[in-house]
Amino acid sequence: MISFYNTLSGRMEEFVPLEKGRVRLYTCGPTVYDYAHIGNYRSFLFSDILRRHLRRSGFELLHVMNITDVDDKTIRNAAAAGQTLTEYTDRFIEAFFEDSRKLRLEKPEKVARATEHIPDMVQAIRQLGEKGFTYSSEGSVYFRIANFPQYGKLSKIDISGMRPGARMDRDEYEKADVRDFVLWKAPKPGEPSWETELGPGRPGWHIECSVMANKYLGESFDIHAGGADLIFPHHENEIAQSEALSGKTFVRYWLHCEHLLVDGQKMSKSTGNYFTLRDLLQQGHTAESIRYLLASVPYRKQLNFTVGGLRQAAQSIERLKNFQFRLSHTSFPEGANAEIAAKTTAFPDLLRKAMDDDLNTAQAMGVLFELVRAANTAIDRGEFRSENTQPALDCLSHWDEIFEVLPKQTGDHPAQSFATAGQESAQASAGDDGMGPAEIEAKLQERTAARRQRNFALADRIRDELSAAGILIEDTKDGMRWKRK
RNA sequence: GGCGCGGUACCCAAGUGGUUAAGGGAGAGGUCUGCAAAACCUUUAUGCGGCGGUUCGAAUCCGCCCCGCGCCUCCA
Numbered sequence: 229m230i231s232f233y234n235t236l237s238g239r240m241e242e243f244v245p246l247e248k249g250r251v252r253l254y255t256c257g258p259t260v261y262d263y264a265h266i267g268n269y270r271s272f273l274f275s276d277i278l279r280r281h282l283r284r285s286g287f288e289l290l291h292v293m294n295i296t297d298v299d300d301k302t303i304r305n306a307a308a309a310g311q312t313l314t315e316y317t318d319r320f321i322e323a324f325f326e327d328s329r330k331l332r333l334e335k336p337e338k339v340a341r342a343t344e345h346i347p348d349m350v351q352a353i354r355q356l357g358e359k360g361f362t363y364s365s366e367g368s369v370y371f372r373i374a375n376f377p378q379y380g381k382l383s384k385i386d387i388s389g390m391r392p393g394a395r396m397d398r399d400e401y402e403k404a405d406v407r408d409f410v411l412w413k414a415p416k417p418g419e420p421s422w423e424t425e426l427g428p429g430r431p432g433w434h435i436e437c438s439v440m441a442n443k444y445l446g447e448s449f450d451i452h453a454g455g456a457d458l459i460f461p462h463h464e465n466e467i468a469q470s471e472a473l474s475g476k477t478f479v480r481y482w483l484h485c486e487h488l489l490v491d492g493q494k495m496s497k498s499t500g501n502y503f504t505l506r507d508l509l510q511q512g513h514t515a516e517s518i519r520y521l522l523a524s525v526p527y528r529k530q531l532n533f534t535v536g537g538l539r540q541a542a543q544s545i546e547r548l549k550n551f552q553f554r555l556s557h558t559s560f561p562e563g564a565n566a567e568i569a570a571k572t573t574a575f576p577d578l579l580r581k582a583m584d585d586d587l588n589t590a591q592a593m594g595v596l597f598e599l600v601r602a603a604n605t606a607i608d609r610g611e612f613r614s615e616n617t618q619p620a621l622d623c624l625s626h627w628d629e630i631f632e633v634l635p636k637q638t639g640d641h642p643a644q645s646f647a648t649a650g651q652e653s654a655q656a657s658a659g660d661d662g663m664g665p666a667e668i669e670a671k672l673q674e675r676t677a678a679r680r681q682r683n684f685a686l687a688d689r690i691r692d693e694l695s696a697a698g699i700l701i702e703d704t705k706d707g708m709r710w711k712r713k
Numbered sequence: 714g715g716c717g718c719g720g721u722a723c724c725c726a727a728g729u730g731g732u733u734a735a736g737g738g739a740g741a742g743g744u745c746u747g748c749a750a751a752a753c754c755u756u757u758a759u760g761c762g763g764c765g766g767u768u769c770g771a772a773u774c775c776g777c778c779c780c781g782c783g784c785c786u787c788c789a
Binding site: 272300301385485488494498525539544550553688703704 | 715716717718719724725726727728735736737738739744745746747748749750751752753754781782783784785786787788789
């Protein structure tokens with residue numbers, strides 16, 4: 229049984245999709261006015277882990293993610309760059325996809341751009357008008373909250389305290405009530421606008437999500453997820469628009485990811501305390517360690533991002549990779565160890581239980597590491613058997629189907645190296661420090677020969693030399709292995 | 714002020730009434746090794762922000778208080 233904390237009810241609820249065996253999911257994607265920062269990616273990664281767990285639980289998925297490619301910031305930055313809106317946003321959409329690939333984020337079944345759904349939005353706004361939920365003022369169309377009594381049910385915000393004149397956008401002073409929000413914005417000189425039956429203009433932010441969700445997922449669907457800062461007003465407004473239009477429950481489970489903090493403060497563009505994925509990769513951190521760190525703290529808890537945390541994450545991955553390598557490169561005595569067999573058999577269930585519990589990723593990690601230690605101990609004691617190997621490797625793969633931080637066990641990496649995909653992405657491949665696999669192999673053989681002759685001075689010199697080139701050597705019972713630092 | 718999340722060891726963090734408070738990282742000691750590395754073992758919270766209360770029993774429930782962060786305006 230999968231349970232989620234539902235923002236709407238404020239409590240944990242058993243998850244049951246509307247349609248048996250099928251989950252319809254909508255997540256708020258990026259506004260493509262700049263590179264996304266890793267705070268943004270925390271919430272996209274949260275969606276990714278949600279997806280993966282649902283799929284592994286046997287659900288077929290229909291996941292829609294929007295891309296906001298028209299708003300004040302995209303318009304402003306495109307103008308500053310001297311590009312058309314589309315030229316400008318295309319570039320950052322591509323950057324977003326590239327980052328997503330590096331972070332191993334699965335692509336949603338449908339990625340929907342706001343600008344490709346203008347007619348749908350116009351139609352929805354017209355229908356809202358027919359139902360009496362809108363009014364026009366100076367060429368803009370607004371949603372009249374007074375006509376939607378349930379407004380505030382998601383955020384539990386008492387809107388009665390919001391008074392006209394409090395904090396108002398200059399171009400919105402014609403609103404009848406400050407709580408009202410814009411559906412269609414009248415054009416300003418020099419800004420892109422669309423000629424529609426509503427008059428020229430562009431859509432407000434909130435309407436795109438209501439409309440695209442409705443178009444691809446229907447009037448009612450299962451899960452809507454996003455960052456905690458979207459609860460109000462964005463998701464509240466989506467509910468108002470959608471439910472005013474359909475008269476039905478828009479979304480059944482609302483899931484919100486808490487913020488990434490830097491120095492105890494929310495990471496955000498406006499305060500400037502942010503890192504992009506590019507920044508971090510450039511500093512030599514790996515995409516895997518970033519993914520691990522972001523995934524290691526359950527999504528409903530704020531995560532204070534530090535370089536120290538990233539190092540810890542990298543160390544933890546290292547431990548797993550060492551274990552994986554050890555399993556696949558050691559020959560064990562025949563037979564099976566019953567104790568280990570019991571643990572590997574129990575593992576999928578323990579992992580599933582942890583994830584079923586509102587995606588308790590910290591627990592899921594603990595479950596794996598307990599298995600790792602038990603297996604390592606058995607290996608050290610000589611009690612691990614050959615028939616335990618594959619089940620143990622399968623546990624790693626199962627776990628990694630969610631966390632995606634380990635090298636794939638396809639056997640396509642050099643036998644003597646446990647260099648990983650992660651290092652490829654972060655540090656480019658071999659050539660960087662001028663030493664390719666062949667050259668490394670030669671050095672290793674030279675060192676093996678020296679050791680055989682008990683010429684340890686030479687052996688150590690070779691090891692130091694390789695170390696200076698970023699190659700770490702380990703002598704094991706089954707021979708030498710190496711990896712890039 | 715309103716709403717929400719959180720305060721568990723040096724750091725990160727699980728644990729929502731009941732045996733010795735998961736797990737990771739870091740440190741210390743040890744085993745193994747030519748030396749390392751990896752791995753393993755031991756070790757680091759009689760205590761879970763504070764004070765009361767409920768209970769046979771609380772990190773876990775209730776009350777009050779202190780502290781941090783977020784939302785209430787664009788924001789993942």
